[in-house]
Amino acid sequence: MKEHHAKLTILSTLADGDFYSGETLGAALGMSRAAISKHIQGIQDWGVDIFRVQGKGYQLAQPIQLLDENYIRQRVSTPVHLHPIIDSTNQYLLDRVGSLTSGTVCLAEYQEKGRGRRGRQWISPFGTNLYFSMYWRLDAGMAAAMGLSLVVGVAVVDALKSLGVDGIKLKWPNDLYYQDKKLAGILVEVSGQAGEAAHLVIGMGMNLSMAQEEQQIDQPWTSLAQVIGKSQIDRNALAVALIQSWVRTLETYENEGMTNFVARWNAVDNFIDRPVKLLMGERVIAGIERGIDAHGAVLLETEQGIESYVGGEISLRSNE
The missing domain is CATH 1.10.10.10 (Winged helix-like DNA-binding domain superfamily/Winged helix DNA-binding domain)
Structure with a gap:
Protein backbone atom coordinates (compact mmCIF):
# COMPACT_ATOMS: atom_id res chain seq x y z
CA MET A 1 0.00 0.00 0.00
CA ALA A 61 -17.29 17.50 -5.17
CA GLN A 62 -18.87 16.23 -1.96
CA PRO A 63 -17.43 15.14 1.41
CA ILE A 64 -16.77 11.43 1.88
CA GLN A 65 -16.71 9.30 5.00
CA LEU A 66 -13.81 6.88 4.92
CA LEU A 67 -14.17 3.46 6.52
CA ASP A 68 -12.73 3.21 10.03
CA GLU A 69 -11.21 -0.21 10.71
CA ASN A 70 -10.98 0.29 14.48
CA TYR A 71 -14.58 1.50 14.75
CA ILE A 72 -15.85 -1.55 12.88
CA ARG A 73 -13.61 -4.04 14.72
CA GLN A 74 -14.80 -2.82 18.11
CA ARG A 75 -18.43 -3.52 17.19
CA VAL A 76 -18.30 -6.93 15.49
CA SER A 77 -17.28 -10.38 16.70
CA THR A 78 -15.29 -11.52 13.65
CA PRO A 79 -11.88 -10.53 12.23
CA VAL A 80 -11.91 -7.46 9.95
CA HIS A 81 -9.39 -6.57 7.23
CA LEU A 82 -9.71 -3.11 5.66
CA HIS A 83 -7.78 -2.38 2.45
CA PRO A 84 -8.23 1.09 0.92
CA ILE A 85 -7.17 -0.28 -2.50
CA ILE A 86 -7.60 -3.92 -3.51
CA ASP A 87 -8.09 -5.99 -6.65
CA SER A 88 -11.18 -7.74 -5.28
CA THR A 89 -12.41 -8.35 -1.72
CA ASN A 90 -13.69 -11.79 -2.77
CA GLN A 91 -10.36 -12.74 -4.34
CA TYR A 92 -8.43 -11.57 -1.28
CA LEU A 93 -10.35 -14.05 0.89
CA LEU A 94 -10.34 -16.84 -1.71
CA ASP A 95 -6.54 -16.65 -1.81
CA ARG A 96 -6.39 -17.14 1.98
CA VAL A 97 -9.19 -19.64 2.62
CA GLY A 98 -6.93 -22.15 4.38
CA SER A 99 -5.79 -19.69 7.05
CA LEU A 100 -8.96 -17.72 7.81
CA THR A 101 -11.33 -17.85 10.77
CA SER A 102 -14.94 -18.38 9.74
CA GLY A 103 -16.62 -14.97 9.59
CA THR A 104 -13.51 -13.05 8.52
CA VAL A 105 -14.44 -9.88 6.64
CA CYS A 106 -12.55 -7.93 3.99
CA LEU A 107 -13.66 -4.36 3.20
CA ALA A 108 -12.31 -1.95 0.62
CA GLU A 109 -12.71 1.67 -0.42
CA TYR A 110 -11.83 0.84 -4.03
CA GLN A 111 -11.75 -2.39 -6.03
CA GLU A 112 -9.54 -2.36 -9.10
CA LYS A 113 -10.92 -5.68 -10.35
CA GLY A 114 -14.28 -6.04 -8.61
CA ARG A 115 -16.55 -8.62 -10.18
CA GLY A 116 -20.18 -9.63 -10.10
CA ARG A 117 -22.13 -12.70 -11.06
CA ARG A 118 -20.93 -14.62 -14.16
CA GLY A 119 -17.67 -12.65 -14.18
CA ARG A 120 -19.21 -9.24 -14.85
CA GLN A 121 -17.10 -6.27 -13.81
CA TRP A 122 -18.32 -4.36 -10.76
CA ILE A 123 -17.78 -0.61 -11.19
CA SER A 124 -16.20 0.68 -7.98
CA PRO A 125 -15.35 4.38 -7.44
CA PHE A 126 -13.27 5.12 -4.35
CA GLY A 127 -15.24 5.70 -1.14
CA THR A 128 -18.58 6.02 -2.93
CA ASN A 129 -20.26 2.68 -2.27
CA LEU A 130 -19.77 -0.26 0.09
CA TYR A 131 -17.85 -3.34 -0.99
CA PHE A 132 -17.11 -6.19 1.35
CA SER A 133 -16.76 -9.95 1.49
CA MET A 134 -17.01 -12.56 4.23
CA TYR A 135 -15.44 -16.00 4.49
CA TRP A 136 -17.65 -18.70 5.99
CA ARG A 137 -16.82 -22.34 6.64
CA LEU A 138 -19.93 -24.50 6.19
CA ASP A 139 -19.37 -27.90 7.77
CA ALA A 140 -22.50 -29.33 6.16
CA GLY A 141 -20.66 -29.29 2.83
CA MET A 142 -21.12 -28.11 -0.75
CA ALA A 143 -24.75 -29.20 -1.16
CA ALA A 144 -25.81 -27.10 1.82
CA ALA A 145 -24.41 -23.97 0.17
CA MET A 146 -27.11 -23.88 -2.51
CA GLY A 147 -29.34 -21.27 -0.86
CA LEU A 148 -26.61 -19.01 0.49
CA SER A 149 -27.17 -15.98 -1.75
CA LEU A 150 -30.87 -16.06 -0.79
CA VAL A 151 -30.11 -16.26 2.92
CA VAL A 152 -27.58 -13.43 2.72
CA GLY A 153 -30.12 -11.33 0.84
CA VAL A 154 -32.54 -11.75 3.74
CA ALA A 155 -29.73 -10.74 6.13
CA VAL A 156 -29.10 -7.53 4.16
CA VAL A 157 -32.81 -6.62 4.27
CA ASP A 158 -32.78 -7.21 8.04
CA ALA A 159 -29.68 -5.04 8.50
CA LEU A 160 -31.19 -2.16 6.52
CA LYS A 161 -34.44 -2.42 8.52
CA SER A 162 -32.40 -2.15 11.73
CA LEU A 163 -31.14 1.19 10.39
CA GLY A 164 -34.66 2.38 9.56
CA VAL A 165 -34.56 1.60 5.81
CA ASP A 166 -37.81 -0.02 4.69
CA GLY A 167 -39.17 -1.19 1.35
CA ILE A 168 -36.09 -3.15 0.22
CA LYS A 169 -36.96 -6.22 -1.87
CA LEU A 170 -35.08 -9.25 -3.18
CA LYS A 171 -34.72 -10.51 -6.72
CA TRP A 172 -33.89 -14.19 -7.13
CA PRO A 173 -31.20 -15.27 -6.66
CA ASN A 174 -28.80 -12.52 -5.61
CA ASP A 175 -29.95 -8.91 -5.99
CA LEU A 176 -31.53 -6.27 -3.76
CA TYR A 177 -34.14 -3.98 -5.25
CA TYR A 178 -36.05 -0.84 -4.36
CA GLN A 179 -39.05 0.16 -6.46
CA ASP A 180 -37.94 -2.16 -9.29
CA LYS A 181 -34.42 -0.72 -9.38
CA LYS A 182 -31.27 -2.57 -8.32
CA LEU A 183 -29.61 -1.42 -5.10
CA ALA A 184 -27.03 -4.15 -4.47
CA GLY A 185 -25.71 -7.46 -5.74
CA ILE A 186 -24.43 -10.54 -3.91
CA LEU A 187 -21.81 -12.98 -5.21
CA VAL A 188 -21.18 -16.34 -3.50
CA GLU A 189 -18.11 -18.33 -4.50
CA VAL A 190 -17.73 -21.88 -3.16
CA SER A 191 -14.76 -24.21 -2.94
CA GLY A 192 -14.23 -27.58 -1.28
CA GLN A 193 -14.27 -31.34 -1.82
CA ALA A 194 -17.23 -33.72 -1.72
CA GLY A 195 -17.79 -35.00 1.79
CA GLU A 196 -15.82 -32.14 3.35
CA ALA A 197 -16.65 -28.67 4.63
CA ALA A 198 -17.53 -26.03 2.05
CA HIS A 199 -15.49 -22.84 2.00
CA LEU A 200 -17.68 -19.88 1.06
CA VAL A 201 -16.69 -16.37 0.12
CA ILE A 202 -19.72 -14.09 0.03
CA GLY A 203 -19.28 -10.68 -1.54
CA MET A 204 -21.61 -7.73 -1.78
CA GLY A 205 -21.50 -4.40 -3.56
CA MET A 206 -24.09 -1.81 -2.50
CA ASN A 207 -24.67 1.45 -4.34
CA LEU A 208 -24.68 4.20 -1.71
CA SER A 209 -24.60 7.42 -3.71
CA MET A 210 -23.51 6.79 -7.29
CA ALA A 211 -25.91 8.03 -9.98
CA GLN A 212 -27.25 5.82 -12.78
CA GLU A 213 -25.33 7.72 -15.47
CA GLU A 214 -22.03 7.15 -13.66
CA GLN A 215 -22.41 3.38 -13.80
CA GLN A 216 -22.76 2.76 -17.52
CA ILE A 217 -24.81 -0.40 -17.09
CA ASP A 218 -27.90 -1.55 -18.89
CA GLN A 219 -30.42 -1.89 -16.08
CA PRO A 220 -32.23 0.58 -13.78
CA TRP A 221 -30.24 1.30 -10.62
CA THR A 222 -30.91 3.21 -7.44
CA SER A 223 -28.73 4.24 -4.53
CA LEU A 224 -29.22 4.08 -0.77
CA ALA A 225 -29.00 7.89 -0.73
CA GLN A 226 -32.03 8.05 -3.06
CA VAL A 227 -33.90 5.45 -1.00
CA ILE A 228 -33.50 7.32 2.30
CA GLY A 229 -33.47 10.85 0.85
CA LYS A 230 -30.08 11.77 2.34
CA SER A 231 -26.83 12.58 0.58
CA GLN A 232 -24.63 11.46 3.48
CA ILE A 233 -24.72 7.86 4.72
CA ASP A 234 -22.85 6.54 7.75
CA ARG A 235 -20.81 3.90 5.92
CA ASN A 236 -19.23 2.60 9.11
CA ALA A 237 -22.56 2.05 10.88
CA LEU A 238 -23.87 0.36 7.74
CA ALA A 239 -20.86 -1.96 7.55
CA VAL A 240 -21.28 -2.94 11.21
CA ALA A 241 -25.01 -3.63 10.82
CA LEU A 242 -24.41 -5.78 7.73
CA ILE A 243 -21.58 -7.81 9.29
CA GLN A 244 -23.58 -8.43 12.47
CA SER A 245 -26.65 -9.49 10.48
CA TRP A 246 -24.67 -11.78 8.17
CA VAL A 247 -23.06 -13.59 11.11
CA ARG A 248 -26.41 -14.10 12.92
CA THR A 249 -28.13 -15.25 9.76
CA LEU A 250 -25.37 -17.63 8.65
CA GLU A 251 -25.27 -19.20 12.12
CA THR A 252 -29.03 -19.77 11.91
CA TYR A 253 -28.71 -21.22 8.42
CA GLU A 254 -25.93 -23.52 9.60
CA ASN A 255 -28.17 -24.91 12.35
CA GLU A 256 -31.56 -24.91 10.63
CA GLY A 257 -31.00 -24.80 6.87
CA MET A 258 -33.57 -23.07 4.63
CA THR A 259 -36.51 -23.92 6.91
CA ASN A 260 -36.98 -20.47 8.41
CA PHE A 261 -35.93 -18.51 5.36
CA VAL A 262 -38.49 -19.47 2.71
CA ALA A 263 -41.30 -17.40 4.24
CA ARG A 264 -38.92 -14.54 5.05
CA TRP A 265 -37.66 -14.49 1.46
CA ASN A 266 -41.13 -14.69 -0.07
CA ALA A 267 -42.31 -11.78 2.10
CA VAL A 268 -39.80 -9.47 0.38
CA ASP A 269 -39.63 -11.09 -3.09
CA ASN A 270 -39.72 -8.23 -5.61
CA PHE A 271 -41.36 -10.33 -8.35
CA ILE A 272 -43.69 -12.63 -6.42
CA ASP A 273 -47.08 -13.04 -8.12
CA ARG A 274 -45.88 -10.97 -11.08
CA PRO A 275 -45.31 -12.05 -14.69
CA VAL A 276 -41.64 -12.74 -15.42
CA LYS A 277 -39.31 -14.23 -17.99
CA LEU A 278 -36.83 -16.82 -16.83
CA LEU A 279 -33.74 -16.92 -19.05
CA MET A 280 -31.81 -20.21 -19.13
CA GLY A 281 -29.19 -19.85 -21.82
CA GLU A 282 -31.13 -19.77 -25.10
CA ARG A 283 -34.31 -20.94 -23.39
CA VAL A 284 -36.91 -18.39 -22.24
CA ILE A 285 -39.75 -19.41 -19.93
CA ALA A 286 -42.61 -16.99 -19.27
CA GLY A 287 -44.91 -17.35 -16.29
CA ILE A 288 -45.98 -16.01 -12.92
CA GLU A 289 -43.29 -16.04 -10.25
CA ARG A 290 -44.43 -17.75 -7.03
CA GLY A 291 -41.49 -17.28 -4.71
CA ILE A 292 -38.97 -19.95 -3.73
CA ASP A 293 -39.21 -23.53 -2.47
CA ALA A 294 -37.54 -25.24 0.49
CA HIS A 295 -34.36 -25.75 -1.53
CA GLY A 296 -34.05 -22.13 -2.68
CA ALA A 297 -35.24 -22.81 -6.24
CA VAL A 298 -37.47 -20.20 -7.89
CA LEU A 299 -41.06 -21.28 -8.57
CA LEU A 300 -42.68 -20.38 -11.87
CA GLU A 301 -46.32 -20.99 -12.74
CA THR A 302 -46.95 -21.72 -16.43
CA GLU A 303 -49.61 -23.58 -18.38
CA GLN A 304 -47.90 -26.78 -17.21
CA GLY A 305 -48.40 -25.86 -13.54
CA ILE A 306 -45.84 -24.74 -10.94
CA GLU A 307 -42.26 -25.86 -11.57
CA SER A 308 -39.00 -25.10 -9.77
CA TYR A 309 -35.81 -23.85 -11.44
CA VAL A 310 -32.29 -23.49 -10.13
CA GLY A 311 -28.85 -23.03 -11.66
CA GLY A 312 -26.01 -20.59 -12.16
CA GLU A 313 -27.11 -19.49 -15.62
CA ILE A 314 -30.67 -18.58 -14.71
CA SER A 315 -31.59 -14.92 -14.61
CA LEU A 316 -34.90 -13.28 -13.95
CA ARG A 317 -36.47 -10.32 -15.72
CA SER A 318 -39.78 -8.63 -15.17
CA ASN A 319 -42.23 -9.36 -18.01
CA GLU A 320 -44.67 -6.55 -17.26
Missing part, protein backbone atom coordinates in the same frame (compact mmCIF):
# COMPACT_ATOMS: atom_id res chain seq x y z
CA LYS A 2 3.09 2.22 0.20
CA GLU A 3 2.69 3.32 -3.42
CA HIS A 4 -0.75 4.74 -2.58
CA HIS A 5 0.28 6.46 0.68
CA ALA A 6 0.37 10.00 -0.72
CA LYS A 7 -2.97 9.67 -2.53
CA LEU A 8 -4.66 8.20 0.55
CA THR A 9 -3.24 10.97 2.76
CA ILE A 10 -4.53 13.63 0.35
CA LEU A 11 -7.95 11.98 0.25
CA SER A 12 -8.10 11.76 4.02
CA THR A 13 -7.38 15.49 4.21
CA LEU A 14 -9.91 16.42 1.53
CA ALA A 15 -12.62 14.12 2.96
CA ASP A 16 -14.20 16.92 5.04
CA GLY A 17 -15.16 18.79 1.87
CA ASP A 18 -13.12 21.93 2.58
CA PHE A 19 -10.61 23.60 0.24
CA TYR A 20 -6.90 22.79 0.63
CA SER A 21 -4.18 24.49 -1.38
CA GLY A 22 -1.55 22.53 -3.26
CA GLU A 23 1.02 24.26 -1.06
CA THR A 24 -0.69 23.07 2.15
CA LEU A 25 -1.02 19.51 0.88
CA GLY A 26 2.56 19.53 -0.37
CA ALA A 27 3.91 20.79 2.96
CA ALA A 28 2.10 18.00 4.82
CA LEU A 29 3.60 15.36 2.53
CA GLY A 30 6.98 16.93 1.91
CA MET A 31 6.52 17.29 -1.85
CA SER A 32 6.02 19.95 -4.50
CA ARG A 33 2.72 21.34 -5.74
CA ALA A 34 3.46 19.68 -9.10
CA ALA A 35 3.74 16.31 -7.35
CA ILE A 36 0.44 16.98 -5.55
CA SER A 37 -1.20 17.76 -8.90
CA LYS A 38 0.01 14.44 -10.26
CA HIS A 39 -1.40 12.57 -7.26
CA ILE A 40 -4.71 14.42 -7.63
CA GLN A 41 -4.93 13.09 -11.20
CA GLY A 42 -4.31 9.58 -9.86
CA ILE A 43 -7.12 10.00 -7.33
CA GLN A 44 -9.43 11.15 -10.12
CA ASP A 45 -8.60 7.91 -11.93
CA TRP A 46 -10.21 6.13 -8.95
CA GLY A 47 -13.49 7.82 -9.84
CA VAL A 48 -13.29 10.64 -7.27
CA ASP A 49 -14.47 14.11 -8.34
CA ILE A 50 -11.99 16.79 -7.23
CA PHE A 51 -12.22 20.43 -8.24
CA ARG A 52 -9.43 22.98 -8.37
CA VAL A 53 -10.33 26.64 -7.88
CA GLN A 54 -7.69 29.31 -8.51
CA GLY A 55 -6.70 30.95 -5.25
CA LYS A 56 -8.49 28.37 -3.08
CA GLY A 57 -7.04 24.99 -3.96
CA TYR A 58 -8.57 21.53 -4.21
CA GLN A 59 -11.98 20.39 -2.98
CA LEU A 60 -14.01 17.19 -3.29
Whole structure:
Protein backbone atom coordinates (compact mmCIF):
# COMPACT_ATOMS: atom_id res chain seq x y z
CA MET A 1 0.00 0.00 0.00
CA LYS A 2 3.09 2.22 0.20
CA GLU A 3 2.69 3.32 -3.42
CA HIS A 4 -0.75 4.74 -2.58
CA HIS A 5 0.28 6.46 0.68
CA ALA A 6 0.37 10.00 -0.72
CA LYS A 7 -2.97 9.67 -2.53
CA LEU A 8 -4.66 8.20 0.55
CA THR A 9 -3.24 10.97 2.76
CA ILE A 10 -4.53 13.63 0.35
CA LEU A 11 -7.95 11.98 0.25
CA SER A 12 -8.10 11.76 4.02
CA THR A 13 -7.38 15.49 4.21
CA LEU A 14 -9.91 16.42 1.53
CA ALA A 15 -12.62 14.12 2.96
CA ASP A 16 -14.20 16.92 5.04
CA GLY A 17 -15.16 18.79 1.87
CA ASP A 18 -13.12 21.93 2.58
CA PHE A 19 -10.61 23.60 0.24
CA TYR A 20 -6.90 22.79 0.63
CA SER A 21 -4.18 24.49 -1.38
CA GLY A 22 -1.55 22.53 -3.26
CA GLU A 23 1.02 24.26 -1.06
CA THR A 24 -0.69 23.07 2.15
CA LEU A 25 -1.02 19.51 0.88
CA GLY A 26 2.56 19.53 -0.37
CA ALA A 27 3.91 20.79 2.96
CA ALA A 28 2.10 18.00 4.82
CA LEU A 29 3.60 15.36 2.53
CA GLY A 30 6.98 16.93 1.91
CA MET A 31 6.52 17.29 -1.85
CA SER A 32 6.02 19.95 -4.50
CA ARG A 33 2.72 21.34 -5.74
CA ALA A 34 3.46 19.68 -9.10
CA ALA A 35 3.74 16.31 -7.35
CA ILE A 36 0.44 16.98 -5.55
CA SER A 37 -1.20 17.76 -8.90
CA LYS A 38 0.01 14.44 -10.26
CA HIS A 39 -1.40 12.57 -7.26
CA ILE A 40 -4.71 14.42 -7.63
CA GLN A 41 -4.93 13.09 -11.20
CA GLY A 42 -4.31 9.58 -9.86
CA ILE A 43 -7.12 10.00 -7.33
CA GLN A 44 -9.43 11.15 -10.12
CA ASP A 45 -8.60 7.91 -11.93
CA TRP A 46 -10.21 6.13 -8.95
CA GLY A 47 -13.49 7.82 -9.84
CA VAL A 48 -13.29 10.64 -7.27
CA ASP A 49 -14.47 14.11 -8.34
CA ILE A 50 -11.99 16.79 -7.23
CA PHE A 51 -12.22 20.43 -8.24
CA ARG A 52 -9.43 22.98 -8.37
CA VAL A 53 -10.33 26.64 -7.88
CA GLN A 54 -7.69 29.31 -8.51
CA GLY A 55 -6.70 30.95 -5.25
CA LYS A 56 -8.49 28.37 -3.08
CA GLY A 57 -7.04 24.99 -3.96
CA TYR A 58 -8.57 21.53 -4.21
CA GLN A 59 -11.98 20.39 -2.98
CA LEU A 60 -14.01 17.19 -3.29
CA ALA A 61 -17.29 17.50 -5.17
CA GLN A 62 -18.87 16.23 -1.96
CA PRO A 63 -17.43 15.14 1.41
CA ILE A 64 -16.77 11.43 1.88
CA GLN A 65 -16.71 9.30 5.00
CA LEU A 66 -13.81 6.88 4.92
CA LEU A 67 -14.17 3.46 6.52
CA ASP A 68 -12.73 3.21 10.03
CA GLU A 69 -11.21 -0.21 10.71
CA ASN A 70 -10.98 0.29 14.48
CA TYR A 71 -14.58 1.50 14.75
CA ILE A 72 -15.85 -1.55 12.88
CA ARG A 73 -13.61 -4.04 14.72
CA GLN A 74 -14.80 -2.82 18.11
CA ARG A 75 -18.43 -3.52 17.19
CA VAL A 76 -18.30 -6.93 15.49
CA SER A 77 -17.28 -10.38 16.70
CA THR A 78 -15.29 -11.52 13.65
CA PRO A 79 -11.88 -10.53 12.23
CA VAL A 80 -11.91 -7.46 9.95
CA HIS A 81 -9.39 -6.57 7.23
CA LEU A 82 -9.71 -3.11 5.66
CA HIS A 83 -7.78 -2.38 2.45
CA PRO A 84 -8.23 1.09 0.92
CA ILE A 85 -7.17 -0.28 -2.50
CA ILE A 86 -7.60 -3.92 -3.51
CA ASP A 87 -8.09 -5.99 -6.65
CA SER A 88 -11.18 -7.74 -5.28
CA THR A 89 -12.41 -8.35 -1.72
CA ASN A 90 -13.69 -11.79 -2.77
CA GLN A 91 -10.36 -12.74 -4.34
CA TYR A 92 -8.43 -11.57 -1.28
CA LEU A 93 -10.35 -14.05 0.89
CA LEU A 94 -10.34 -16.84 -1.71
CA ASP A 95 -6.54 -16.65 -1.81
CA ARG A 96 -6.39 -17.14 1.98
CA VAL A 97 -9.19 -19.64 2.62
CA GLY A 98 -6.93 -22.15 4.38
CA SER A 99 -5.79 -19.69 7.05
CA LEU A 100 -8.96 -17.72 7.81
CA THR A 101 -11.33 -17.85 10.77
CA SER A 102 -14.94 -18.38 9.74
CA GLY A 103 -16.62 -14.97 9.59
CA THR A 104 -13.51 -13.05 8.52
CA VAL A 105 -14.44 -9.88 6.64
CA CYS A 106 -12.55 -7.93 3.99
CA LEU A 107 -13.66 -4.36 3.20
CA ALA A 108 -12.31 -1.95 0.62
CA GLU A 109 -12.71 1.67 -0.42
CA TYR A 110 -11.83 0.84 -4.03
CA GLN A 111 -11.75 -2.39 -6.03
CA GLU A 112 -9.54 -2.36 -9.10
CA LYS A 113 -10.92 -5.68 -10.35
CA GLY A 114 -14.28 -6.04 -8.61
CA ARG A 115 -16.55 -8.62 -10.18
CA GLY A 116 -20.18 -9.63 -10.10
CA ARG A 117 -22.13 -12.70 -11.06
CA ARG A 118 -20.93 -14.62 -14.16
CA GLY A 119 -17.67 -12.65 -14.18
CA ARG A 120 -19.21 -9.24 -14.85
CA GLN A 121 -17.10 -6.27 -13.81
CA TRP A 122 -18.32 -4.36 -10.76
CA ILE A 123 -17.78 -0.61 -11.19
CA SER A 124 -16.20 0.68 -7.98
CA PRO A 125 -15.35 4.38 -7.44
CA PHE A 126 -13.27 5.12 -4.35
CA GLY A 127 -15.24 5.70 -1.14
CA THR A 128 -18.58 6.02 -2.93
CA ASN A 129 -20.26 2.68 -2.27
CA LEU A 130 -19.77 -0.26 0.09
CA TYR A 131 -17.85 -3.34 -0.99
CA PHE A 132 -17.11 -6.19 1.35
CA SER A 133 -16.76 -9.95 1.49
CA MET A 134 -17.01 -12.56 4.23
CA TYR A 135 -15.44 -16.00 4.49
CA TRP A 136 -17.65 -18.70 5.99
CA ARG A 137 -16.82 -22.34 6.64
CA LEU A 138 -19.93 -24.50 6.19
CA ASP A 139 -19.37 -27.90 7.77
CA ALA A 140 -22.50 -29.33 6.16
CA GLY A 141 -20.66 -29.29 2.83
CA MET A 142 -21.12 -28.11 -0.75
CA ALA A 143 -24.75 -29.20 -1.16
CA ALA A 144 -25.81 -27.10 1.82
CA ALA A 145 -24.41 -23.97 0.17
CA MET A 146 -27.11 -23.88 -2.51
CA GLY A 147 -29.34 -21.27 -0.86
CA LEU A 148 -26.61 -19.01 0.49
CA SER A 149 -27.17 -15.98 -1.75
CA LEU A 150 -30.87 -16.06 -0.79
CA VAL A 151 -30.11 -16.26 2.92
CA VAL A 152 -27.58 -13.43 2.72
CA GLY A 153 -30.12 -11.33 0.84
CA VAL A 154 -32.54 -11.75 3.74
CA ALA A 155 -29.73 -10.74 6.13
CA VAL A 156 -29.10 -7.53 4.16
CA VAL A 157 -32.81 -6.62 4.27
CA ASP A 158 -32.78 -7.21 8.04
CA ALA A 159 -29.68 -5.04 8.50
CA LEU A 160 -31.19 -2.16 6.52
CA LYS A 161 -34.44 -2.42 8.52
CA SER A 162 -32.40 -2.15 11.73
CA LEU A 163 -31.14 1.19 10.39
CA GLY A 164 -34.66 2.38 9.56
CA VAL A 165 -34.56 1.60 5.81
CA ASP A 166 -37.81 -0.02 4.69
CA GLY A 167 -39.17 -1.19 1.35
CA ILE A 168 -36.09 -3.15 0.22
CA LYS A 169 -36.96 -6.22 -1.87
CA LEU A 170 -35.08 -9.25 -3.18
CA LYS A 171 -34.72 -10.51 -6.72
CA TRP A 172 -33.89 -14.19 -7.13
CA PRO A 173 -31.20 -15.27 -6.66
CA ASN A 174 -28.80 -12.52 -5.61
CA ASP A 175 -29.95 -8.91 -5.99
CA LEU A 176 -31.53 -6.27 -3.76
CA TYR A 177 -34.14 -3.98 -5.25
CA TYR A 178 -36.05 -0.84 -4.36
CA GLN A 179 -39.05 0.16 -6.46
CA ASP A 180 -37.94 -2.16 -9.29
CA LYS A 181 -34.42 -0.72 -9.38
CA LYS A 182 -31.27 -2.57 -8.32
CA LEU A 183 -29.61 -1.42 -5.10
CA ALA A 184 -27.03 -4.15 -4.47
CA GLY A 185 -25.71 -7.46 -5.74
CA ILE A 186 -24.43 -10.54 -3.91
CA LEU A 187 -21.81 -12.98 -5.21
CA VAL A 188 -21.18 -16.34 -3.50
CA GLU A 189 -18.11 -18.33 -4.50
CA VAL A 190 -17.73 -21.88 -3.16
CA SER A 191 -14.76 -24.21 -2.94
CA GLY A 192 -14.23 -27.58 -1.28
CA GLN A 193 -14.27 -31.34 -1.82
CA ALA A 194 -17.23 -33.72 -1.72
CA GLY A 195 -17.79 -35.00 1.79
CA GLU A 196 -15.82 -32.14 3.35
CA ALA A 197 -16.65 -28.67 4.63
CA ALA A 198 -17.53 -26.03 2.05
CA HIS A 199 -15.49 -22.84 2.00
CA LEU A 200 -17.68 -19.88 1.06
CA VAL A 201 -16.69 -16.37 0.12
CA ILE A 202 -19.72 -14.09 0.03
CA GLY A 203 -19.28 -10.68 -1.54
CA MET A 204 -21.61 -7.73 -1.78
CA GLY A 205 -21.50 -4.40 -3.56
CA MET A 206 -24.09 -1.81 -2.50
CA ASN A 207 -24.67 1.45 -4.34
CA LEU A 208 -24.68 4.20 -1.71
CA SER A 209 -24.60 7.42 -3.71
CA MET A 210 -23.51 6.79 -7.29
CA ALA A 211 -25.91 8.03 -9.98
CA GLN A 212 -27.25 5.82 -12.78
CA GLU A 213 -25.33 7.72 -15.47
CA GLU A 214 -22.03 7.15 -13.66
CA GLN A 215 -22.41 3.38 -13.80
CA GLN A 216 -22.76 2.76 -17.52
CA ILE A 217 -24.81 -0.40 -17.09
CA ASP A 218 -27.90 -1.55 -18.89
CA GLN A 219 -30.42 -1.89 -16.08
CA PRO A 220 -32.23 0.58 -13.78
CA TRP A 221 -30.24 1.30 -10.62
CA THR A 222 -30.91 3.21 -7.44
CA SER A 223 -28.73 4.24 -4.53
CA LEU A 224 -29.22 4.08 -0.77
CA ALA A 225 -29.00 7.89 -0.73
CA GLN A 226 -32.03 8.05 -3.06
CA VAL A 227 -33.90 5.45 -1.00
CA ILE A 228 -33.50 7.32 2.30
CA GLY A 229 -33.47 10.85 0.85
CA LYS A 230 -30.08 11.77 2.34
CA SER A 231 -26.83 12.58 0.58
CA GLN A 232 -24.63 11.46 3.48
CA ILE A 233 -24.72 7.86 4.72
CA ASP A 234 -22.85 6.54 7.75
CA ARG A 235 -20.81 3.90 5.92
CA ASN A 236 -19.23 2.60 9.11
CA ALA A 237 -22.56 2.05 10.88
CA LEU A 238 -23.87 0.36 7.74
CA ALA A 239 -20.86 -1.96 7.55
CA VAL A 240 -21.28 -2.94 11.21
CA ALA A 241 -25.01 -3.63 10.82
CA LEU A 242 -24.41 -5.78 7.73
CA ILE A 243 -21.58 -7.81 9.29
CA GLN A 244 -23.58 -8.43 12.47
CA SER A 245 -26.65 -9.49 10.48
CA TRP A 246 -24.67 -11.78 8.17
CA VAL A 247 -23.06 -13.59 11.11
CA ARG A 248 -26.41 -14.10 12.92
CA THR A 249 -28.13 -15.25 9.76
CA LEU A 250 -25.37 -17.63 8.65
CA GLU A 251 -25.27 -19.20 12.12
CA THR A 252 -29.03 -19.77 11.91
CA TYR A 253 -28.71 -21.22 8.42
CA GLU A 254 -25.93 -23.52 9.60
CA ASN A 255 -28.17 -24.91 12.35
CA GLU A 256 -31.56 -24.91 10.63
CA GLY A 257 -31.00 -24.80 6.87
CA MET A 258 -33.57 -23.07 4.63
CA THR A 259 -36.51 -23.92 6.91
CA ASN A 260 -36.98 -20.47 8.41
CA PHE A 261 -35.93 -18.51 5.36
CA VAL A 262 -38.49 -19.47 2.71
CA ALA A 263 -41.30 -17.40 4.24
CA ARG A 264 -38.92 -14.54 5.05
CA TRP A 265 -37.66 -14.49 1.46
CA ASN A 266 -41.13 -14.69 -0.07
CA ALA A 267 -42.31 -11.78 2.10
CA VAL A 268 -39.80 -9.47 0.38
CA ASP A 269 -39.63 -11.09 -3.09
CA ASN A 270 -39.72 -8.23 -5.61
CA PHE A 271 -41.36 -10.33 -8.35
CA ILE A 272 -43.69 -12.63 -6.42
CA ASP A 273 -47.08 -13.04 -8.12
CA ARG A 274 -45.88 -10.97 -11.08
CA PRO A 275 -45.31 -12.05 -14.69
CA VAL A 276 -41.64 -12.74 -15.42
CA LYS A 277 -39.31 -14.23 -17.99
CA LEU A 278 -36.83 -16.82 -16.83
CA LEU A 279 -33.74 -16.92 -19.05
CA MET A 280 -31.81 -20.21 -19.13
CA GLY A 281 -29.19 -19.85 -21.82
CA GLU A 282 -31.13 -19.77 -25.10
CA ARG A 283 -34.31 -20.94 -23.39
CA VAL A 284 -36.91 -18.39 -22.24
CA ILE A 285 -39.75 -19.41 -19.93
CA ALA A 286 -42.61 -16.99 -19.27
CA GLY A 287 -44.91 -17.35 -16.29
CA ILE A 288 -45.98 -16.01 -12.92
CA GLU A 289 -43.29 -16.04 -10.25
CA ARG A 290 -44.43 -17.75 -7.03
CA GLY A 291 -41.49 -17.28 -4.71
CA ILE A 292 -38.97 -19.95 -3.73
CA ASP A 293 -39.21 -23.53 -2.47
CA ALA A 294 -37.54 -25.24 0.49
CA HIS A 295 -34.36 -25.75 -1.53
CA GLY A 296 -34.05 -22.13 -2.68
CA ALA A 297 -35.24 -22.81 -6.24
CA VAL A 298 -37.47 -20.20 -7.89
CA LEU A 299 -41.06 -21.28 -8.57
CA LEU A 300 -42.68 -20.38 -11.87
CA GLU A 301 -46.32 -20.99 -12.74
CA THR A 302 -46.95 -21.72 -16.43
CA GLU A 303 -49.61 -23.58 -18.38
CA GLN A 304 -47.90 -26.78 -17.21
CA GLY A 305 -48.40 -25.86 -13.54
CA ILE A 306 -45.84 -24.74 -10.94
CA GLU A 307 -42.26 -25.86 -11.57
CA SER A 308 -39.00 -25.10 -9.77
CA TYR A 309 -35.81 -23.85 -11.44
CA VAL A 310 -32.29 -23.49 -10.13
CA GLY A 311 -28.85 -23.03 -11.66
CA GLY A 312 -26.01 -20.59 -12.16
CA GLU A 313 -27.11 -19.49 -15.62
CA ILE A 314 -30.67 -18.58 -14.71
CA SER A 315 -31.59 -14.92 -14.61
CA LEU A 316 -34.90 -13.28 -13.95
CA ARG A 317 -36.47 -10.32 -15.72
CA SER A 318 -39.78 -8.63 -15.17
CA ASN A 319 -42.23 -9.36 -18.01
CA GLU A 320 -44.67 -6.55 -17.26
